[in-house]
Amino acid sequence: MTAEPLHVLIAAPGADVADVKKLLREMVAVAADAGAGSMHRGAGGESSRRTWAVFGELADRDGLDDNARAVEHDSLGRQAVRVAVDKIIAVGQTRIVRALHQGAVMEGSWGDEAAFVGTPAEAIDHMRTAPGYAPGPGDVVVIAGPDDLAPALVDYWQTVADLQVRLVDL
Template identity: 45%
Template sequence: GGRERSDARRSWAVLGEMAELGDEAISEHDRVGRLAVRLDVSRLVVVGTGRSLSAMHHGAVMEGSWGAEATIVPDRDAALALLRSELRAGDVVLVKASNSAGLGVVAEALVSDGGAVSPAPDGGDGDFTR
């Protein structure tokens, strides 16, 4: 996480709601937040409101995220504004959520801003490199 040199390539996970998890929604979102910290993702941006997304952010904080490493924003416009203000050359961004969350728009906007995209093998939103 925050132990990187200022010129190091950073990894970003921009994550939205995982739909159709039923009774497991809260615990699974919490698990993903914790996993982002364990995988040493530089920045986690949780996009959206509601209990599941709050659980994802809370999971990251409880796993050891500090400062701005884990951030929750209300919508994709706020996520895009944050990314545009903080991304640096060489950063890698994973944008992932259920299609219903509409985060593909964020990835498309970043590509339009001059990044490159690598499609996700599962047909998801893919990775963005600036």
């Protein structure tokens, strides 16, 4: 029997916050089909399939200042919580990425549900070492951010974590 794949949705290069909010909604549909996420757990929590969002700083197509971009990213972190993403990892070193993380925390994703790391390598290290932060078979992940983020994560999952990765075409 073949293990279930890790389902991965990757934002197009140059995606902005509006694009990624749409991708989050699409991830919810993929998760529903896969039976993943907190919305699909029974009272005893018997399903171990989870949903993940790994986001870095996104493109700015509107010429917004940093304050407006921080507010946009904050709203993305909040939306991830509202659609019941189980684990959120904000990746980057700017105040804009920190706002994304803070939005998730302020919306109710706290404790080990939201993490803030500086680089893709730190995100991988966090997944390797933090209890409960390793995506597994049947999980659904959405990735958006700098061009080096998705390739680093997918490579890690395939070569080190030995997961079968299914890139979801939308």
